[in-house]
Amino acid sequence: MRVTVDLQLCQGHSVCMDEAPEVFRVQERAEHYPQVQVLQVFPPPELWDKVREAARYCPNRVISLEMIPSTDPENPA
Numbered sequence: 001m002r003v004t005v006d007l008q009l010c011q012g013h014s015v016c017m018d019e020a021p022e023v024f025r026v027q028e029r030a031e032h033y034p035q036v037q038v039l040q041v042f043p044p045p046e047l048w049d050k051v052r053e054a055a056r057y058c059p060n061r062v063i064s065l066e067m068i069p070s071t072d073p074e075n076p077a
C-alpha cells in the first residue's frame, strides 16, 4: 500500500492522526492551516485497516491509497 495526500487541500483536521498516528502527523504552521506529514508512505499490512479508516474519515477526502505489488513474499498485496 502506498499512501499519498493532496497537500493543496489538506486543512489539518487531524482526523487522520487520530485514526493512524503511526502513519500521519499533523504539524502547526505559521499563518497557514496545520498540515499533515505522512510518516510511512508504505505502511506495513498491520496498519492498513487504520490507514483505510483515516482515508474514509478525512473531512476533505484528500488521502489516496494505492495497492501496489509487494516484493515481500510474506505480504503479497
Ligand code: SF4
Residues within 6 Å of the ligand: 005, 009, 010, 011, 012, 013, 014, 015, 016, 017, 024, 026, 035, 036, 057, 058, 059, 060, 061, 062, 063
Ligand atoms: S484528516 Fe485529511 S485534511 Fe485533516 S490533516 Fe488529515 S489528511 Fe489533512
